[in-house]
Amino acid sequence: MKIATWNVNSLKVRLPHVLDWLAANRPDALCLQELKMEDKAFPRDELLAAGYHAVFAGQKTYNGVAILARKPPQEPQRGIPAFADEQQRLIAATVDGVRVVCAYFPNGQTPGSDKYAYKLDWLDALARWLDGEALRAHPRLALAGDFNIAPLTADVHPDWREEILVSPPERAAFQRLLDCGLVDAFRLFEQPERAFSWWDYRLNAFRRNFGLRIDHILVSTALRDACRACAVDKTPRALERPSDHAPVALELAL
DNA sequence: ATGGCATAATCCTTATGA
Numbered sequence: 175m176k177i178a179t180w181n182v183n184s185l186k187v188r189l190p191h192v193l194d195w196l197a198a199n200r201p202d203a204l205c206l207q208e209l210k211m212e213d214k215a216f217p218r219d220e221l222l223a224a225g226y227h228a229v230f231a232g233q234k235t236y237n238g239v240a241i242l243a244r245k246p247p248q249e250p251q252r253g254i255p256a257f258a259d260e261q262q263r264l265i266a267a268t269v270d271g272v273r274v275v276c277a278y279f280p281n282g283q284t285p286g287s288d289k290y291a292y293k294l295d296w297l298d299a300l301a302r303w304l305d306g307e308a309l310r311a312h313p314r315l316a317l318a319g320d321f322n323i324a325p326l327t328a329d330v331h332p333d334w335r336e337e338i339l340v341s342p343p344e345r346a347a348f349q350r351l352l353d354c355g356l357v358d359a360f361r362l363f364e365q366p367e368r369a370f371s372w373w374d375y376r377l378n379a380f381r382r383n384f385g386l387r388i389d390h391i392l393v394s395t396a397l398r399d400a401c402r403a404c405a406v407d408k409t410p411r412a413l414e415r416p417s418d419h420a421p422v423a424l425e426l427a428l
Numbered sequence: 429a430t431g432g433c434a435t436a437a438t439c440c441t442t443a444t445g446a
Contacts, residue, residue: 183434183435183445184434184435184436186435186436187434187435208435208445210435210436234436234437235435235436235437235443235444236436236443236444236445281444281445281446282446283444283445283446289444320446322445322446336446338446339446372446374432374433374445374446375432375433375434376431376432376433376434377431377432377433379433386446388446415434417434418433418434418445418446
């Protein structure tokens with residue numbers, strides 16, 4: 175089984191890249207973030223023609239998440255239960271017996287801001303839900319998405335000067351997700367130096383490999399031993415009009 | 429010290445992103 179995640183930064187603009195990537199990689203499930211479109215604009219027919227069913231939670235201008243899968247995703251659920259939120263940032267569904275949770279974590283803007291407080295509140299609600307309910311109901315669970323957190327020093331280009339995405343409270347919140355019984359699938363395997371998943375559009379950041387690893391796939395204990403490979407695919411980032419994020423893919427022996 | 433690019437929305441400027 176192959177599960178992947180990709181922040182597409184507008185599904186409308188990136189649909190050709192997504193269709194090409196699906197054709198080339200044939201994942202069983204692909205989690206998308208930052209659709210930036212309402213549900214009525216979702217390209218359901220184009221994806222079905224490409225062999226993919228979808229569940230999605232869209233909104234105008236910002237946010238928006240979807241799970242694409244070769245088989246119809248089962249029991250879709252939108253949002254974090256018991257966390258009232260106008261922003262469409264999470265959708266979960268079962269694909270091939272795995273509970274796939276697709277999430278677009280808040281950016282946080284800058285420590286001390288309202289958006290930063292919202293980010294930490296959102297992370298707290300996510301951890302509570304995973305620990306208290308989701309993992310009990312679904313022992314085989316994968317949490318995939320744009321976490322907007324670079325957990326380790328190795329996940330950050332040395333020239334990164336900002337506090338956001340690397341601040342101690344954000345990293346503590348990431349660790350709390352691991353403490354729920356999840357593992358960062360990427361770090362189960364040997365990886366190249368300076369492996370990132372996002373590069374700023376400015377400053378020739380991609381060419382200079384000035385990036386961050388903020389897109390992750392965490393898997394539950396029950397899935398850990400089934401992991402066979404996990405990698406960032408930098409190819410779509412080099413195309414014309416790319417997303418600023420690259421897809422991350424996990425292969426499982428299931 | 430700042431912005432540098434991209435997207436969407438209202439529309440030629442602004443908010444947001446990471």
